Amino acid sequence: MPGPDGTGLPGRLVVEDWDALTFRVNRVAYRSEEIFQAERDRIWARSWLYLGHETEVAEPNDFKTRTLGGRPLIFCRDSGGEIRAWLNSCPHRGTILCREREGSSKLFQCFYHAWTFRNSGDVAAIPGKDAYEAAGPEFLDSMRLRAVPRLETHEGFVFVSFNPDVPPLPEYLGDAADYMTMISEQHEAGMEVLPGTQLYGVRGNWKLGVENAMDGYHFAPTHNTFVGYLRETGFAVTDDDQYAYNLGNGHSLLVLTGHGGRISMVWEPRFGEDEKRRTEAHRAEMDRRLGPERARYVADESHILFVWPNLLLFDLEGLSIRQLEPVAADHTEVRAWQLAPRGEDADTRALRMKTMVSFVGPGGLATPDDIEAYEAVQRGIEATAADTRAGMDYSDMSRGMIDEVKGVQGRSIDEGAMRGFWRHWVDALGVEDGLVVSGNRPERFLEGRNVR
Numbered sequence: 110m111p112g113p114d115g116t117g118l119p120g121r122l123v124v125e126d127w128d129a130l131t132f133r134v135n136r137v138a139y140r141s142e143e144i145f146q147a148e149r150d151r152i153w154a155r156s157w158l159y160l161g162h163e164t165e166v167a168e169p170n171d172f173k174t175r176t177l178g179g180r181p182l183i184f185c186r187d188s189g190g191e192i193r194a195w196l197n198s199c200p201h202r203g204t205i206l207c208r209e210r211e212g213s214s215k216l217f218q219c220f221y222h223a224w225t226f227r228n229s230g231d232v233a234a235i236p237g238k239d240a241y242e243a244a245g246p247e248f249l250d251s252m253r254l255r256a257v258p259r260l261e262t263h264e265g266f267v268f269v270s271f272n273p274d275v276p277p278l279p280e281y282l283g284d285a286a287d288y289m290t291m292i293s294e295q296h297e298a299g300m301e302v303l304p305g306t307q308l309y310g311v312r313g314n315w316k317l318g319v320e321n322a323m324d325g326y327h328f329a330p331t332h333n334t335f336v337g338y339l340r341e342t343g344f345a346v347t348d349d350d351q352y353a354y355n356l357g358n359g360h361s362l363l364v365l366t367g368h369g370g371r372i373s374m375v376w377e378p379r380f381g382e383d384e385k386r387r388t389e390a391h392r393a394e395m396d397r398r399l400g401p402e403r404a405r406y407v408a409d410e411s412h413i414l415f416v417w418p419n420l421l422l423f424d425l426e427g428l429s430i431r432q433l434e435p436v437a438a439d440h441t442e443v444r445a446w447q448l449a450p451r452g453e454d455a456d457t458r459a460l461r462m463k464t465m466v467s468f469v470g471p472g473g474l475a476t477p478d479d480i481e482a483y484e485a486v487q488r489g490i491e492a493t494a495a496d497t498r499a500g501m502d503y504s505d506m507s508r509g510m511i512d513e514v515k516g517v518q519g520r521s522i523d524e525g526a527m528r529g530f531w532r533h534w535v536d537a538l539g540v541e542d543g544l545v546v547s548g549n550r551p552e553r554f555l556e557g558r559n560v561r
C-alpha cells in the first residue's frame with residue numbers, strides 16, 4: 110500500500126512500542142525492489158560511502174575498479190601521487206572505460222573507439238581528432254574523465270560521495286572517526302591493506318549483513334563449532350563486558366573484551382610462546398607512544414564498527430575491512446580485505462594470516478555460518494510476504510529494551526545497535542509514517558562513547 114507521503118513506499122516500516130517494549134521491522138524492507146531503488150536514490154546516492162584504503166593504491170599509477178551503490182568507479186593514484194575516484198564510464202558514449210579489476214597504468218583506453226585518458230583525467234588521445242578540431246579546446250576539456258563529486262580520507266580510509274552537498278567527512282563520521290584513528294594507532298609504522306580481496310555474493314538483503322555484524326546474540330548458538338574450538342584451547346568465552354553503542358549518523362559499535370586474543374596486543378595460548386614475547390615488547394612500545402590509558406583502549410578492546418551505510422571494521426583477532434555492495438533487494442556483494450601493521454615481523458604476519466582466515470574469512474569457522482543465517486532469513490521471510498494479519502510480516506528486535514528504560518548500558522547480546530540502525534534507515538529513506546513510536550521512548554539511548 111503506498112505511503113501517505115506519495116513516495117510509493119509503505120508506512121509502518123519500523124514500529125516501536127515503549128509500553129509493550131517491542132520493536133518490530135517490517136519484512137518488506139528486506140524484499141521490496143521499490144525500497145531497494147529508494148535506498149539507491151536516498152542512501153547510496155546521498156551519503157558518504159567507503160571506497161577503499163589508500164594503501165590499496167600505494168604507488169603512483171596503481172588502480173582498482175570497484176562498484177559502489179551500483180556505479181562503476183576507478184579508484185587510483187594518479188602519476189602525480191594524488192588519490193582519485195573517477196566514474197568508470199567513458200565520457201564519449203559511456204562505455205566502461207577500465208575493464209580490469211586492478212593494475213598499474215598511466216592511461217586508460219576505451220575499447221570502443223579507443224579514446225585514451227591520463228589517470229589525472231585529461232584526454233590523452235582521440236583517434237581522428239581532426240574531426241573535432243573546429244570545436245576548440247573546450248571540447249577536450251568537456252571530455253575529461255568525470256570525478257566522483259566528493260572524496261575525503263580519514264586515517265587512510267577513503268570515502269566518496271555522489272552528493273556534492275554531503276557534509277564534510279569528519280562531521281559525518283562523528284564519534285566513529287576515533288575508532289578508525291585507534292586502528293591506525295595500533296602500530297608505530299601504521300597499517301596497510303594486504304594484497305588480495307575476499308569477494309563473495311550473498312543471497313540476502315544488505316541490511317541483514319549489518320544486523321548480523323551488530324548481533325552478539327547469535328554468536329554462541331550460530332557459531333557453536335567455533336565456540337567449542339575456543340573452549341578446547343582453554344579460552345573462556347563470555348558475554349560479560351561486551352557492550353553496544355549507537356554513535357549517531359547511523360554508525361554503531363560493539364566493544365568486546367574477553368572475546369579472544371588480539372595478535373601482537375592481547376596474547377592467548379593458541380598464538381604460541383614466541384608470540385607472547387613479541388606481544389609484550391609491542392605493548393610496552395604502545396604504552397610509551399600512546400600513554401597507558403589510550404594504549405589500553407587501542408590494544409585490549411576488540412571492536413566491531415559499522416560506518417553507515419557500507420563499511421564494517423572487524424577489529425578482533427586481526428583486522429578485517431568489509432564493504433557491502435547491494436546488488437538487488439535479495440542479493441549483496443561482500444568484499445573484504447585484511448589490514449595489517451606495516452613492516453610486521455614475518456612470524457607474526459604468518460600467524461595473523463592464519464588466524465584471520467580461520468574466523469572472519471569466507472571459508473573460516475564463522476563467516477559461512479553467518480552467510481547461511483542471513484540467506485536463511487531471506488528465504489524464510491517469504492513465508493509471511495503479503496500476510497495481512499496484524500504484525501505477521503514483521504521481525505522482532507526488542508531484546509534489551511527493558512535495560513534502555515532502566516538506563517543500563519546496552520550489551521552486545523541485545524538488539525539496541527540494530528534498533529539505532531533501523532531508526533536511522535527510516536530517517537534516511539524519508540518515508541513519512543515509516544517509523545511509528547508509541548509510549549515514552551527513554552531519553553537516554555545507548556550513548557555514544559568517546560575515549561579521548
Ligand code: FES
Binds near residue numbers: 220224
Ligand atoms: S565510448 Fe569510449 S571511445 Fe567511444
Ligand SMILES: [Fe+2]
Binds near residue numbers: 331332479
Ligand atoms: Fe556471526
